[in-house]
Amino acid sequence: MEEARRALITGLAGLSLVQVAQASRATDGRPARPAAPALVAYFSRSGNTRVVAGLIRRSLDADLFEIVPAAPYPDDYLKTVEQAHRERDRHIEPELKAKVPDIDRYVTVLLGMPVWGETAPAVIRSFLSSHDLSGKTVIPFITHGGYGLGSSESVIARHAPGARLQPAFSMQADQERETMNRVHAWLGAGAS
Numbered sequence: 001m002e003e004a005r006r007a008l009i010t011g012l013a014g015l016s017l018v019q020v021a022q023a024s025r026a027t028d029g030r031p032a033r034p035a036a037p038a039l040v041a042y043f044s045r046s047g048n049t050r051v052v053a054g055l056i057r058r059s060l061d062a063d064l065f066e067i068v069p070a071a072p073y074p075d076d077y078l079k080t081v082e083q084a085h086r087e088r089d090r091h092i093e094p095e096l097k098a099k100v101p102d103i104d105r106y107v108t109v110l111l112g113m114p115v116w117g118e119t120a121p122a123v124i125r126s127f128l129s130s131h132d133l134s135g136k137t138v139i140p141f142i143t144h145g146g147y148g149l150g151s152s153e154s155v156i157a158r159h160a161p162g163a164r165l166q167p168a169f170s171m172q173a174d175q176e177r178e179t180m181n182r183v184h185a186w187l188g189a190g191a192s
């Protein structure tokens with residue numbers, strides 16, 4: 001965890017938000033809340049991105065918002081993959097369960113997501129289309145299963161016109177597919 005936190009802070013180094021947080025470090029050594037509030041908005045299916053979001057939120061004392069589709073994705077992994085590919089190929093922007101109550105309060109938005117089908121999940125496009133982030137600093141943090149970011153960053157750039165987009169922090173994280181394969185093998189189901 002400490003290693004991930006260090007990697008994260010290194011990834012975010014040089015950004016004004018972190019400088020503000022560090023400059024205002026309280027006497028006990030913990031980062032004080034930046035003068036301008038930061039928002040950590042994230043989507044996560046299997047929890048990897050949620051862990052990173054929690055680390056950022058605690059480090060920067062930011063507000064947290066989970067991006068949730070109005071219609072939940074299937075529990076079944078393979079059905080989710082199918083749906084993700086359909087949404088990507090048909091440029092679908094699924095409805096969100098909720099919007100950030102007052103996005104204008106924030107000057108910095110840390111936007112978290114997994115890579116789905118070599119790009120950003122459709123709900124991220126929905127989020128960006130339904131919130132005006134122009135003039136704000138947007139810092140993506142992205143987890144993936146080992147195949148890299150694909151077109152995630154360019155999709156974010158296209159859907160957040162006018163935002164000051166920073167390079168993404170990214171890291172490889174466990175794949176649900178691998179967990180599923182191992183458990184199925186153990187159960188003798190032979191499914192993949």
Ligand SMILES: Cc1cc2nc3c(=O)[nH]c(=O)nc-3n(C[C@H](O)[C@H](O)[C@H](O)COP(=O)(O)O)c2cc1C
Pocket residue numbers: 043044045046047048049050080081082084113114115116117118119143144145146147148172173174175176
């Ligand atoms: C529908 C779906 C599609 C995925 N597509 C990719 C991919 O194209 N490349 C990749 O490296 N990982 C892919 N993964 C793996 C996830 O990006 C990775 O496990 C990520 O850390 C999951 O984050 P989460 O736990 O926050 O949902 C995919 C996972 C799912 C569920």
